[in-house]
Amino acid sequence: MKISLVFPPTWHPSQPYLSLPSLTGFLRQHGVQQVGQRDIGIELLDWLLTREYGVEVYERLNDKAKHLERQAQGESGPGSAEHYARVVESLDRFPYLIDRIEPAKDTLRGEGFYDLERYRESLFLVDKWLELISTLYFPTRLTVVDNQFNSYSLYSSKDLMKVIRDEAQNPYIDFFRQRFLPSILAESPDLVGVSITATSQIVPGLTLCRLIKEANPGLHVTIGGSIFTRLVDNLRRCPSLFDLTDDFIVFEGETALLELVNQLSGKRDYSKVPNLIYRQNGKITVNQPFYSENIGQLPAPDYDGFPLDLYLAPETVLPVQFSRGCYYKDCAFCALTLDHQNFRQKDPGKTADDLAMMRDKYDTPYFFFTDECLALSPTKRLCQILNERRLNLQWTAEMRFEKNLSRELLEQMRDAGCLKIVFGLETFNQRMMDFMKKGIKQESVRRITNDCIDLGIAVHCYVIVGFPTETEEEALETMNFVVQNSKLHDSYGFSCQPCLFDLEKEAPIMSDPGGYGIRRIMRPSSEDLSLGYFYEVQEGMTPDQAERVYQHVYEKISEVVCELPFNYSMADGLLYIARAKSTVPSAP
Incomplete structure (x- = not known):
């Protein structure tokens, strides 16, 4: 069988995304050699x-x-x-x-x-x-x-069915017909897999699926990615989407895609394909329970076939994974944990081997750990191995402000090539930290940011404005932690991204909205694919007030943060930090 995997527009132009290389490496590991993968987003740009x-x-x-x-x-x-x-x-x-x-x-x-x-x-x-x-x-x-x-x-779904056919307002119809559809079909694939992982890819991705199915109705099309993983229940009620694709693979896709390939080559018994949502005889079926991969047996991502020279950066920065899921997963606002149902950790030695292989194969020392947050003990072991083997990598990763994140471990991480750590701060107000179930303390945030700066590790902080019951004063306390902390915001490579709270579909807060001060939840009846909700609160800022305060917080933080490159792109920022460190004169 011939498989064609496609990553549609639009994603950040600095670096590839991890989904297709992970699937490609897995399929090739299991003997499926005719796998092609394309980042149409960067080709189009x-x-x-x-x-x-x-x-x-x-x-x-x-x-x-x-x-x-x-x-x-x-x-x-x-x-x-x-x-x-x-x-x-x-x-x-x-x-x-x-x-x-x-x-x-x-x-x-x-x-x-x-x-x-x-x-x-x-x-x-x-x-x-x-x-x-x-x-x-x-x-x-x-x-x-x-x-x-x-x-x-x-x-x-009604609007999506219209926009993917709107020749006047949807540029991707022209783009795909003119530039990409002929080459995709010329490959004569038996299966086309389309990865839709961001809202910016929904219209381009579904437009591409429509054009492929209209040009070749017998070609099997499947959609994967985190967007539709969050819409499992909605897909049962949206039969029109199955006119564009044969099925959806939700949650993790490696074993599911391999089994789908096997079924297409054999009996076509789709009930055997884990994590598949499909329509058969007019009925939409969701194959459960959902399957999670044994990540210890997964190969390194395979970027062969990706146009690494087309990304808008002078060096290649490759996404990698050391773990899947979140070891903490109690934060009340976070729906990210849905993508990977449970926390699993790769072996540090195997991860170091993969990093060394990719460094040599793709001629780059730059890596971007996409983990939701690195766990402390495995990270310590990984850094020991990287330091022992002197791999000279340079990387960034996400962590939590854990009280056990010691200066010693941060020093080991720096020596192993960590240039920047991304933290989900969300709030600096202790009441809100506790209410969000962050599991962190102000003193840990202060100590860890100071340790990072002293050790020469750049810091990124995500901030949320408007979590239910938050007052304006509490939001401004978080803002002032950044704005009045010149040691932090003057440190090279610092970035901070404030965002307005969104009541997301699968977030833990949805299991007890009343307990979080939410009085009423609303969703327009027409929005049958909604990833979030409108809401009213019993106390604290209303959503409208929160938006006003958010604009103020955003403006004030923007005054002290270097937007370009550090707030614009983690990958670009990584390269800038690496260049700055390489030009620092050594001590006499």
Whole structure:
């Protein structure tokens, strides 16, 4: 059998995503050799950022301007006076941008990446170029890392069925037909797997599935990824999605995909495929119980076939995993633990072997641990092995502000190549820490951030504003921990990402909303694929008040945080920190 795995737009352009290389490595380990994998997101971006494509855009903008000049209707929306004004503005900007877009792309892939002003200017040019392209599909807006379909809801199956057929507002229909569909079909795969792991991939991913099924109805298409893992119950009530794909693989996909391949080659008994959701004879079936992998037996990710030279960075940064799941998993707000149902830890020695192999095979020392948080004892053993073997890796990872995260372990991590640690701070107010069930204390946060800075390990903090019952004063206490802490925010590589609390579908808080001060939960009936809810609270800030405070917190933190590159991209920030450390003069 021939398998084609596809990662659709849009994801961050600095580095590949881990899902397809993990599946590819597993399939090849089990004898399925005809596996191809493509990151269509980065291939598409590379093509859009070319003079050749720009010439085509210019012709279409001119045609659009002439059409709208004669027939523009209304003040806003597609085909309106506003649309015409945007197209005219884009035509005015075009000569400036067309001469600079390919040099901007080259800058991000070369030595100019490390010149902060050139880096900023290049990202600005790319964003303005994508904004220009977007005017053809107004009011849709494309950015490097996202897309906004302003006329449609991503969380309504009815809207999704419309937008994936909307030739005027969905640019991916043009992109895929012109650039990708022919090459996918020319490979004559027996199965196409599409990984949808972010909301920005929902419309592009489903559009691609529709085009593939319409071009070749007999070709088996399956969708995987964390988005639909969180929508298992919803999929039972959305039969229209099964017109676009034969089935969905939810939770972990390695064994499920392998068994699906085996069934397609044999008896086609889909009841044997773990974690599969499929429609048969008009009935939607969910294969349970859900299966979790023995990660000790999983191979290293296989990036063969990925266009590693197309990412917008001068060096390759590879995602890896040391564990799956969260060893803590009590945080009341967190739905991430759903992706991996239980915590499992890889062997440190095997992980070190995998890292050494990938370093040599893909010629890079840079790695990005995607674990929800590294556990302390296995991390200590891994760092001992990395130090003993002198692998000279450079990496970043996520951890918790555990009281047992000692300065000694941090020093071992630094010596093993850890350049930055990502922490979920969420709040610095102790009442809120306890209420969120974070399991951490203010004194641990202070000590660990100070230890990291003293040892030369950069720090990232995630912050949540507006968790139920939080007051404005409590939110500002968290803000002030960052804003008034010059030792922290002046440390090289520091980043901080505030976000507004979202009541997510599978978060632990949903098991007892009343206990968390939530009085009422609402969801528009049309949003049958909603990943979150509207709500009312009994005390603390209302959602509207929280949004206002969030804007204030975001603005104040932005004043003391270096947005580019550190708040923009963990991978870019890792490369900047590595460069800064390599240029520090050694002691005499």
